[in-house]
Amino acid sequence: MLLNADVGESFGIWTLGRDAEVIPWLDQANIACGFHASDPLTMQKTVCLALAHQVSIGAHPAYPDLIGFGRRSLKVSGEELRALIRYQVGALQAITRAEGGQVDYVKPHGALYNDMMSDAALLQDVMEAIAALNQYSETPLSLMLLSRADNSAVEALAERHQLPLIFEAFADRAYTPSGLLMPRSEPGAVHHDSKLILAQAISLARQQNVSTPSGLLSLKADSLCVHGDNEDSIATVRAIHQALRQN
Amino acid sequence: MLLNADVGESFGIWTLGRDAEVIPWLDQANIACGFHASDPLTMQKTVCLALAHQVSIGAHPAYPDLIGFGRRSLKVSGEELRALIRYQVGALQAITRAEGGQVDYVKPHGALYNDMMSDAALLQDVMEAIAALNQYSETPLSLMLLSRADNSAVEALAERHQLPLIFEAFADRAYTPSGLLMPRSEPGAVHHDSKLILAQAISLARQQNVSTPSGLLSLKADSLCVHGDNEDSIATVRAIHQALRQN
Amino acid sequence: MLLNADVGESFGIWTLGRDAEVIPWLDQANIACGFHASDPLTMQKTVCLALAHQVSIGAHPAYPDLIGFGRRSLKVSGEELRALIRYQVGALQAITRAEGGQVDYVKPHGALYNDMMSDAALLQDVMEAIAALNQYSETPLSLMLLSRADNSAVEALAERHQLPLIFEAFADRAYTPSGLLMPRSEPGAVHHDSKLILAQAISLARQQNVSTPSGLLSLKADSLCVHGDNEDSIATVRAIHQALRQN
Amino acid sequence: MLLNADVGESFGIWTLGRDAEVIPWLDQANIACGFHASDPLTMQKTVCLALAHQVSIGAHPAYPDLIGFGRRSLKVSGEELRALIRYQVGALQAITRAEGGQVDYVKPHGALYNDMMSDAALLQDVMEAIAALNQYSETPLSLMLLSRADNSAVEALAERHQLPLIFEAFADRAYTPSGLLMPRSEPGAVHHDSKLILAQAISLARQQNVSTPSGLLSLKADSLCVHGDNEDSIATVRAIHQALRQN
Numbered sequence: 001m002l003l004n005a006d007v008g009e010s011f012g013i014w015t016l017g018r019d020a021e022v023i024p025w026l027d028q029a030n031i032a033c034g035f036h037a038s039d040p041l042t043m044q045k046t047v048c049l050a051l052a053h054q055v056s057i058g059a060h061p062a063y064p065d066l067i068g069f070g071r072r073s074l075k076v077s078g079e080e081l082r083a084l085i086r087y088q089v090g091a092l093q094a095i096t097r098a099e100g101g102q103v104d105y106v107k108p109h110g111a112l113y114n115d116m117m118s119d120a121a122l123l124q125d126v127m128e129a130i131a132a133l134n135q136y137s138e139t140p141l142s143l144m145l146l147s148r149a150d151n152s153a154v155e156a157l158a159e160r161h162q163l164p165l166i167f168e169a170f171a172d173r174a175y176t177p178s179g180l181l182m183p184r185s186e187p188g189a190v191h192h193d194s195k196l197i198l199a200q201a202i203s204l205a206r207q208q209n210v211s212t213p214s215g216l217l218s219l220k221a222d223s224l225c226v227h228g229d230n231e232d233s234i235a236t237v238r239a240i241h242q243a244l245r246q247n
Numbered sequence: 248m249l250l251n252a253d254v255g256e257s258f259g260i261w262t263l264g265r266d267a268e269v270i271p272w273l274d275q276a277n278i279a280c281g282f283h284a285s286d287p288l289t290m291q292k293t294v295c296l297a298l299a300h301q302v303s304i305g306a307h308p309a310y311p312d313l314i315g316f317g318r319r320s321l322k323v324s325g326e327e328l329r330a331l332i333r334y335q336v337g338a339l340q341a342i343t344r345a346e347g348g349q350v351d352y353v354k355p356h357g358a359l360y361n362d363m364m365s366d367a368a369l370l371q372d373v374m375e376a377i378a379a380l381n382q383y384s385e386t387p388l389s390l391m392l393l394s395r396a397d398n399s400a401v402e403a404l405a406e407r408h409q410l411p412l413i414f415e416a417f418a419d420r421a422y423t424p425s426g427l428l429m430p431r432s433e434p435g436a437v438h439h440d441s442k443l444i445l446a447q448a449i450s451l452a453r454q455q456n457v458s459t460p461s462g463l464l465s466l467k468a469d470s471l472c473v474h475g476d477n478e479d480s481i482a483t484v485r486a487i488h489q490a491l492r493q494n
Numbered sequence: 495m496l497l498n499a500d501v502g503e504s505f506g507i508w509t510l511g512r513d514a515e516v517i518p519w520l521d522q523a524n525i526a527c528g529f530h531a532s533d534p535l536t537m538q539k540t541v542c543l544a545l546a547h548q549v550s551i552g553a554h555p556a557y558p559d560l561i562g563f564g565r566r567s568l569k570v571s572g573e574e575l576r577a578l579i580r581y582q583v584g585a586l587q588a589i590t591r592a593e594g595g596q597v598d599y600v601k602p603h604g605a606l607y608n609d610m611m612s613d614a615a616l617l618q619d620v621m622e623a624i625a626a627l628n629q630y631s632e633t634p635l636s637l638m639l640l641s642r643a644d645n646s647a648v649e650a651l652a653e654r655h656q657l658p659l660i661f662e663a664f665a666d667r668a669y670t671p672s673g674l675l676m677p678r679s680e681p682g683a684v685h686h687d688s689k690l691i692l693a694q695a696i697s698l699a700r701q702q703n704v705s706t707p708s709g710l711l712s713l714k715a716d717s718l719c720v721h722g723d724n725e726d727s728i729a730t731v732r733a734i735h736q737a738l739r740q741n
Numbered sequence: 742m743l744l745n746a747d748v749g750e751s752f753g754i755w756t757l758g759r760d761a762e763v764i765p766w767l768d769q770a771n772i773a774c775g776f777h778a779s780d781p782l783t784m785q786k787t788v789c790l791a792l793a794h795q796v797s798i799g800a801h802p803a804y805p806d807l808i809g810f811g812r813r814s815l816k817v818s819g820e821e822l823r824a825l826i827r828y829q830v831g832a833l834q835a836i837t838r839a840e841g842g843q844v845d846y847v848k849p850h851g852a853l854y855n856d857m858m859s860d861a862a863l864l865q866d867v868m869e870a871i872a873a874l875n876q877y878s879e880t881p882l883s884l885m886l887l888s889r890a891d892n893s894a895v896e897a898l899a900e901r902h903q904l905p906l907i908f909e910a911f912a913d914r915a916y917t918p919s920g921l922l923m924p925r926s927e928p929g930a931v932h933h934d935s936k937l938i939l940a941q942a943i944s945l946a947r948q949q950n951v952s953t954p955s956g957l958l959s960l961k962a963d964s965l966c967v968h969g970d971n972e973d974s975i976a977t978v979r980a981i982h983q984a985l986r987q988n
Contacts, residue, residue: 013778013810014755037754039808040330064561067780068568069754074559075566083287083342090341094333098379132345260531260563261508284507286561312815314533314805316507319816321809534824577781577836584835588827592873626839 001205001244002223003237004028004144004168006060006109008046009037022228023049025241028056028166030107030144033088036062036070043095051101058144061088062109070110078125085129089141105166106130107144117146124157131161142166147220149179169210169221171201171240177214194236201240248452248491249470250484251275251391251415253307253356255293256284269475270296272488275303275413277354277391280335283309283317290342298348305391308335309356317357325372332376336388352413353377354391364393371404378408389413394467396426416457416468418448418487424461441483448487495699495738496717497731498522498638498662500554500603502540503531516722517543519735522550522660524601524638527582530556530564537589545595552638555582556603564604572619579623583635599660600624601638611640618651625655636660641714643673663704663715665695665734671708688730695734742946742985743964744978745769745885745909747801747850749787750778763969764790766982769797769907771848771885774829777803777811784836792842799885802829803850811851819866826870830882846907847871848885858887865898872902883907888961890920910951910962912942912981918955935977942981 007023008031009016016037023029029050032038038046050057062070064084076084085106093103108116108126116123127143134140143158147167158165172191174182182189191197201224203209209216226240227233254270255278256263263284270276276297279285285293297304309317311331323331332353340350355363355373363370374390381387390405394414405412419438421429429436438444448471450456456463473487474480501517502525503510510531517523523544526532532540544551556564558578570578579600587597602610602620610617621637628634634657639648641661652659666685668676676683685691695718697703703710720734721727748764749772750757757778764770770791773779779787791798803811805825817825826847834844849857849867857864868884875881884899888908899906913932915923923930932938942965944950950957967981968974 011752011755012808014752014757016755034334040334041327043334044326044330065568067558067753072569074562074568079291080288082345083291086341086345087281087287087290087338090344091334091338094337094340094380095330097337097383098329098333098376100383129345133341136344136347258505258508259561261505261510263508311808314506315815321806321815322813528828534828535818535821537828538820538824573785574782576839577785580835580839581775581781581784581832584838585828585832588831588834588874589824591831591877592823592827592870594877623839627835630838630841 001201001221002027003226003241003244004030004058004107004223005226005228005237006030006032007050007228008032008042008060010042011037011066012039016229018228018230018234019046019049021234022226022237023055024053025234025237026053026055026226028058028105028144028223030058030060030109031092032060032062032109033092035064035084035088036066036109040091040095043092047092047096047099047101051099056104057092057096057101058105058107059089059092059103060107060109061085061112063112070112073111073115078121081122081125082129082132085126086133089130089133102139103141104139105142105144107168113146120153120157123154127157127161127163131163134162140164144168144223146181149217149219151220166222167220168223168225169204169219171204171224171226172197172236175210175212175217175219177212177217179212179217179219194239197236198239198243202243205244248448248468249274250473250488250491251277251305251354251470252473252475252484253277253279254297254475255279255289255307257289258284258313259286263476265475265477265481266293266296268481269473269484270302271300272481272484273300273302273473275305275352275391275470277305277307277356278339279307279309279356280339282311282331282335283313283356287338287342290339294339294343294346294348298346303351304339304343304348305352305354306336306339306350307354307356308332308359310359317359320358320362325368328369328372329376329379332373333380336377336380349386350388351386352389352391360393367400367404370401374404374408374410378410381409387411391415391470393428396464396466398467413469414467415470415472416451416466418451418471418473419444419483422457422459422464422466424459424464426459426464426466441486444483445486445490449490452491495695495715496521497720497735497738498524498552498601498717499720499722499731500524500526501544501722502526502536502554504536505531505560506533512722512724512728513540513543515728516720516731517549518547519728519731520547520549520720522552522599522638522717524552524554524603525586526554526556526603527586529558529578529582530560530603534585534589537586541586541590541593541595545593550598551586551590551595552599552601553583553586553597554601554603555579555606557606564606567605567609572615575616575619576623576626579620580627583624583627596633597635598633599636599638607640614647614651617648621651621655621657625657628656634658638662638717640675643711643713645714660716661714662717662719663698663713665698665718665720666691666730669704669706669711669713671706671711673706673711673713688733691730692733692737696737699738742942742962743768744967744982744985745771745799745848745964746967746969746978747771747773748791748969749773749783749801751783752778752807753780758969759971759975760787760790760969762975763967763978764796765794766975766978767794767796767967769799769846769885769964771799771801771850772833773801773803773850774833776805776825776829777807777850781832781836784833788833788837788840788842792840797845798833798837798842799846799848800830800833800844801848801850802826802853804853811853814852814856819862822863822866823870823873826867827874830871830874843880844882845880846883846885854887861894861898864895868898868902868904872904875903881905885909885964887922890958890960892961907963908961909964909966910945910960912945912965912967913938913977916951916953916958916960918953918958920953920958920960935980938977939980939984943984946985
């Protein structure tokens with residue numbers, strides 16, 4: 001079980017997150033590409049930080065919306081979506097390549113991530129965007145996305161695009177009986193008790209299952225999405241990292 | 248002698264230039280990368296147009312200044328400059344790769360181009376930006392820049408970076424005796440007579456020299472920079488294209 | 495019956511529309527404020543053009559989306575919406591005031607206009623945004639919006655905000671029996687025959703009614719929205735202007 | 742002697758400065774207007790904070806450069822400069838007016854401030870930008886700028902534009918014998934000892950003079966520029982505030 005987090009989300013003079021503290025505990029760094037956060041110089045510094053800690057680098061493309069931090073849906077055509085994903089992935093690839101590294105995967109950000117999980121046509125556009133980059137590459141980019149109770153449709157689509165998938169799950173979010181993330185508006189949607197978070201992480205890692213209001217649910221997960229915004233969340237990441245190593 | 252022009256400089260709903268009309272007559276298309284003009288979808292369309300006409304594709308990176316069309320100098324550190332060039336080049340590379348093509352060269356735009364020609368430290372940063380991308384590539388990117396009476400210092404610097412150069416010259420601009428472009432503020436700085444433009448193009452192509460107020464000047468040129476903004480300039484491009492083919 | 499059009503929609507080096515040709519025929523100029531199009535200098539020039547032809551000036555605020563030209567919905571809170579409308583209106587007010595003129599009304603642009611017409615809560619936010627500016631002003635800003643078969647709810651809401659309204663209608667669009675604009679996807683949604691456009695303009699001006707598939711519909715209209723994008727549309731504006739003067 | 746500080750410099754999700762802690766100790770709040778920092782919603786919140794503490798509101802316009810935080814010079818024509826200052830001032834005026842307040846003065850930011858102090862033509866453009874807004878206003882905007890050993894030329898220029906001036910000085914910066922700020926590259930350019938800062942504040946307030954390497958220099962100052970970035974600087978602001986009250 002790997003750990004991933006969104007990093008490199010500073011912008012110009014403004015800092016966000018504690019990248020230097022959280023990156024050492026990660027396996028995969030989802031690096032912002034300038035559309036919802038970051039700028040070329042911030043990307044450069046984040047890439048160097050990830051490479052210094054041998055953390056796998058992922059592109060974290062978004063809708064073009066700095067003011068809204070990429071959290072608002074934006075209607076784009078399939079053609080425009082493919083172009084803006086390739087633009088952002090390519091920008092990060094060049095910055096990473098110049099430092100001797102490579103981009104391993106793509107994880108869409110915010111509203112684009114949510115839209116991709118709820119709209120099959122949009123997911124297909126995302127897959128086409130990445131698959132076309134893989135055609136001429138020896139080390140194909142994977143797509144990181146949300147694991148759900150039934151991933152078969154997503155897997156079939158990915159197979160048609162010859163696109164490797166990385167399924168992620170959450171240790172700090174409650175799940176519904178059908179395997180969706182409990183909406184944040186619900187009470188108890190986000191776990192704050194670190195013991196509970198640790199238990200869910202270990203359960204996902206060992207048994208590939210998660211507790212829901214109606215019992216245990218089987219959930220495939222290659223990676224856990226964690227957060228590095230503040231001291232508490234970083235302590236939790238470290239604890240998960242250590243617990244997983246012990247197991 | 249090749250012909251190059253700045254293309255793909257539309258932005259969102261706003262169009263600029265007559266790309267569809269001028270690209271068929273070009274050998275090299277300098278494609279804007281979103282910092283002074285263009286956006287991912289416009290880049291995608293421009294790349295397809297260039298590939299359809301077998302025109303070599305160059306990245307045309309700029310200072311981040313849409314409002315000023317990249318024509319204003321912006322003080323950036325060497326580190327920031329390298330990052331923003333790689334960002335733009337990489338973005339275009341991914342969009343091009345997805346269509347089965349490749350980016351062959353980099354030509355900085357506007358104020359960045361002028362600053363690079365007048366500031367050796369900045370030129371070195373530009374070269375380092377590109378050279379680092381070439382380290383891990385089988386087909387290295389070239390740098391397109393302005394040919395001057397004495398290119399030896401530039402060539403020595405490029406050799407240290409193992410960076411191929413493409414020297415460009417202008418058929419429609421008057422040159423000073425020392426081989427610089429006559430400033431636009433001077434009378435006669437820009438040729439409007441198409442016979443004069445053709446004659447200068449042919450002279451540069453055949454004898455690698457150009458007329459100046461104090462006589463002929465030897466000027467190395469691999470490519471002529473032409474323009475595709477309006478009917479007249481496109482007619483001139485076509486005429487230069489045909490004249491060069493006949494010679 | 496007045497004539498209004500969206501103008502000042504150039505951006506930096508990119509021009510859009512034929513403002514200098516259409517503004518002389520207008521009574522009201524809806525001037526872009528930098529969020530979907532325009533920039534401070536373009537606004538300045540457009541204001542001067544409108545003042546030179548004694549055309550009433552309206553602010554044309556939009557969602558912040560240059561790439562999408564303000565044509566895509568963007569989820570914003572009521573507080574954010576009020577702030578971004580005031581920001582844009584105030585920016586135009588200062589530029590106009592410096593030239594000795596004043597902004598007379600506000601007409602939201604594109605997706606913001608459509609959202610306002612279909613979402614009563616959003617319309618109320620728009621009204622509050624403007625009404626708060628009117629509290630301390632001697633010459634209150636009006637709100638320009640789409641006239642429909644039944645404007646009573648809109649008028650009641652405006653009265654609560656003491657907000658003068660300007661109802662606009664279209665001479666070149668077909669109407670549904672219930673008084674909505676025929677969706678552009680329907681055949682015949684946009685009139686191209688200038689005789690038909692003129693007839694609809696005159697019918698709206700004289701009888702305040704419009705033809706629909708199921709007969710004449712009464713439609714209040716203070717202003718007709720016209721377009722100045724190309725030679726044909728400008729010729730139509732001139733013809734409508736002259737026909738209305740004769741009547 | 743008044744205290745002013747740059748506030749409202751957050752942007753979207755990114756926060757900067759501790760506005761809620763420093764504003765209560767200020768007399769004048771220089772509020773960013775969206776070009777180097779801030780956005781409409783942030784401006785709205787900052788205005789409410791200033792009004793709640795009865796702090797005078799100033800517009801803090803800048804060159805359009807979010808990535809560079811307005812700290813880089815940008816070549817703009819006089820016409821463009823006037824337009825972009827009016828745009829930003831007007832945007833803040835509308836947001837402030839809607840809350841029942843008013844903008845009292847304008848203090849250019851960063852590189853625009855420095856350019857204005859070193860380039861008389863640019864200072865004249867800034868003054869014209871503001872003076873044109875004052876023509877039709879009962880409560881004229883003032884211009885806040887740096888006090889120097891000899892302010893007579895600036896005062897003469899302002900008088901021609903009937904523009905009230907607010908001269909500011911620094912308690913935490915060393916001054917050269919000729920009354921300029923010691924460049925930050927020099928050792929000792931910035932005071933860190935709070936006793937020294939307090940002494941300089943009191944000296945400026947009581948005797949209108951300041952220590953320099955060659956003795957006391959007379960320096961007119963209406964307002965002291967202070968900073969609210971961190972706990973230390975806020976403690977210093979509070980100490981200056983209390984010391985000035987006692988005197």
